[in-house]
Structure formats: C-alpha cells, structure tokens
Amino acid sequence: MGKSIYHSQVIYNCFKNLRLGLFLSDVHLKHIMAVLTAVFVQGFHGKTVDFAACSPCHRTTVAHFLNHGKWDDASLEKVLKRMVTQIIYRESMISGKPVFCIADDTISSKTKPSSRALHPIEDAYFHQSHLKRRQDYGHQAVAVMLSCNGMVLHYATVMYDKSRSKIQILCDIAEELPQTPVPSYFLCDSWYTSGKIMDTFIKKGFYTIGALRTNRVLYPCGIRQKISSYALHFRKTDKEVRLVTAGNRQYYVYRYEGSLNGVENAVVLISYPKEAFHSPKALRAFICTDVSLETEEILNTYVERWPIEIFFRQSKGKLAFNKYQIRTSKGIRRYWLLMSLAHLICCTGTGKCLPFEKGYAIFQKQLRAEKIEYIYQCGVRNASLEDLLTLAG
Numbered sequence: 001m002g003k004s005i006y007h008s009q010v011i012y013n014c015f016k017n018l019r020l021g022l023f024l025s026d027v028h029l030k031h032i033m034a035v036l037t038a039v040f041v042q043g044f045h046g047k048t049v050d051f052a053a054c055s056p057c058h059r060t061t062v063a064h065f066l067n068h069g070k071w072d073d074a075s076l077e078k079v080l081k082r083m084v085t086q087i088i089y090r091e092s093m094i095s096g097k098p099v100f101c102i103a104d105d106t107i108s109s110k111t112k113p114s115s116r117a118l119h120p121i122e123d124a125y126f127h128q129s130h131l132k133r134r135q136d137y138g139h140q141a142v143a144v145m146l147s148c149n150g151m152v153l154h155y156a157t158v159m160y161d162k163s164r165s166k167i168q169i170l171c172d173i174a175e176e177l178p179q180t181p182v183p184s185y186f187l188c189d190s191w192y193t194s195g196k197i198m199d200t201f202i203k204k205g206f207y208t209i210g211a212l213r214t215n216r217v218l219y220p221c222g223i224r225q226k227i228s229s230y231a232l233h234f235r236k237t238d239k240e241v242r243l244v245t246a247g248n249r250q251y252y253v254y255r256y257e258g259s260l261n262g263v264e265n266a267v268v269l270i271s272y273p274k275e276a277f278h279s280p281k282a283l284r285a286f287i288c289t290d291v292s293l294e295t296e297e298i299l300n301t302y303v304e305r306w307p308i309e310i311f312f313r314q315s316k317g318k319l320a321f322n323k324y325q326i327r328t329s330k331g332i333r334r335y336w337l338l339m340s341l342a343h344l345i346c347c348t349g350t351g352k353c354l355p356f357e358k359g360y361a362i363f364q365k366q367l368r369a370e371k372i373e374y375i376y377q378c379g380v381r382n383a384s385l386e387d388l389l390t391l392a393g
Helices: 009-018 026-039 048-052 059-067 073-095 166-176 195-202 227-233 295-305 307-317 329-348 356-380 385-392
Strands: 100-109 125-129 134-148 151-160 184-188 206-212 241-246 249-260 263-273 284-288
Touching: 009 026, 009 073, 009 356, 026 048, 026 059, 026 329, 048 059, 059 329, 073 134, 073 151, 073 329, 100 166, 100 295, 100 307, 134 166, 134 307, 151 166, 151 307, 151 329, 166 195, 184 195, 184 295, 195 206, 206 295, 227 263, 241 295, 249 295, 263 295, 284 295, 295 307, 307 329, 307 356, 329 356
Parallel strands: 100 184, 184 206
Antiparallel strands: 100 134, 125 134, 134 151, 206 284, 241 249, 249 263, 263 284
C-alpha cells in the first residue's frame, strides 16, 4: 500500500498483525482503511461521504465495495472471532478467572419508508424495543461480548432478520466457541434464559446466570406457581428471606433451588429492593444453573453483564451504529463487521488490552499526528500545493 495522506501506518500495522493480506488484496485493504480512518474523524456518521473523505476514491466506489464488492468478509469475521477468543481464553488460563460470555440485543432505529419507495433499506422490520417499550422500526442486532479478569472484547454482532430465531442465533454462537479452560458463565437478560440456550452453553463449559421474567413457573414443594404469585407470600421475617448487599444497594432475596419448565435443576433468586418490598414493579428474578454459587456471588456475577450496555452506547456514539445510511442487507452486515474490526483495533491495537474509549482516543491522536507529519514532510520537500493535492489523490 503506497503511502499518501489517506494512508495510516498505525492502522496498517494492525492489518499486518491480523494477517489480513492473506485473503484481502491491497485494493480491498485501502477501502477498509478508508472506512476505519473515517471512524476517528470528528463528526463521523457512518455515511459513504464520510468514507470518501478519507479515500482517494469517489463515494460510489466505496459504496460498491460495501454493497457488491467481491472480497472475503467471511474470512475477516473468522479472524476477528479467533483473535478475540485467543486473547480472552489465554487470560482465563493465566489468571484462572472465568470467561464471561455476554449477550444482548439492540435496535438501530430507521425511518419507515414510504410504500412508494423504490429502494427501501433491506431487512428492516418492527421490533419490540426494551428501552422505548414499544415497537421500533429498524435493524435489530444480537451482540455477544467475551470478557475475563477485566478484559472485555466484542465477539460478534448478528442481524436478526427473522430467518432464524434469536435463540437459534445464540445456540449457533455457543456451538462455535471453544471449550472454556475453567468453569465459566453465560450472562444474559430474560429474553435468552431458555432451556435450549442453557443446554448448548453448558456443553462448552458455560453455566448460565440471567434474568427471569416474573411469569416463569416454579415448583416449590411440587406445587406449580408463577414467580409473581409466589413472591406475594414472602415476609421479611421469613428465615428463607435474606437482606443482601449487591453493589451499593440492598435487596431482600429469597433463594429457590429446584426445577423449572425446561430446566431440571437451578437456583432462582427472587428479590425486592430494600425500600420497595412487595412492590410488583420492583420484583426481579434471576436464574443460575451453577447451584454451588452463594447468593451474593450470583448477584455480583450478573453485574458483569453491564459491559455490553456500555458497548451499545459506544457503538452508537463513536461507531455510528444508529446513523449509518446503507441500504443493502449485505452492505449493512459488512459495515457492522468493519465496526467490529475498529472496536478490536481500539482495544488491542496498541499491544495492550485497553478499554475502547481509551484506545479510541489514542488512535484518534495518532492519526491526527500522521496527517500533520505528512503535510510537514511535503513542506520540507518544497512541494507545491498542486503537488500536494496530486499526492493526496
């Protein structure tokens, strides 16, 4: 790759470390570099004009690269997944700490097109939004993170296009993960605590700790009861009800161990905040398939799910997850893949495993310094403005 104002040596070094040149040509790498460079430019919105501003090519050329270009995105995805698992699993083997596989979903909201639109955005549907508590039109992404001993990396983002269920998406991801070096945990919200997912993850060494909907059925003393109904019988003075501190708050917690529909044996924690005992809206329930864990350990381990919420916020703020304007399904999936590459570079591209925000700031500063150095070297060579514009192109 020839050096120009559009070339970043620090990004290219990351490409070499990932050995992307084995299956991507220099032309493909130049397009990918343009996309990644645009990520670190002020005012990035995920549009083709942003990519073209960091590329010698016209925006239609970059758009064609994403939507119809013949490059091996499947191999790029495999490389990223392999790198993430190697880093996290190596940390687990060294530290002896568990691997946390964290799953959740989010929506990239879009404007519903007119019925007369000739080229509407592909694979956009109405989805139930947890945050807005209503149907939201756009693309829904199922994301998976891997973490260990404070290291957190993004593993995969899969579009939910109704061709397969979210349960099947998570089962497919579980099946492709390597066996964990130590007993580990799959962390999720109530949408993913299904027996099928839990059975698939336990085969790879992951117990499940997740939220439960309060309409799930328990069988205390062999009697079928919903969690919401069962919790109404609790009293603060019951010996089975304990006041537990998790984080900075206190909760009254009842611990149930037994069967659920689709689960042979698990621990279920039924909890109220200390200040809202017996308040139906405050009732929360959690499941843990590792029955050896203490109540406090279960609650504190579930808190490790929070990094995926931070990832969604960062993706929408820095990686334009909710702003991109790409119409084809293939182009959108490729854009998500390149944003995964950008996230991995920010976290590991310095040779250390850093939080995304810190790595992003470092790369943004390095790219700015490279551009200033390039312009300075042109001045040292007494290059004219016309020559500089030619070199930049």
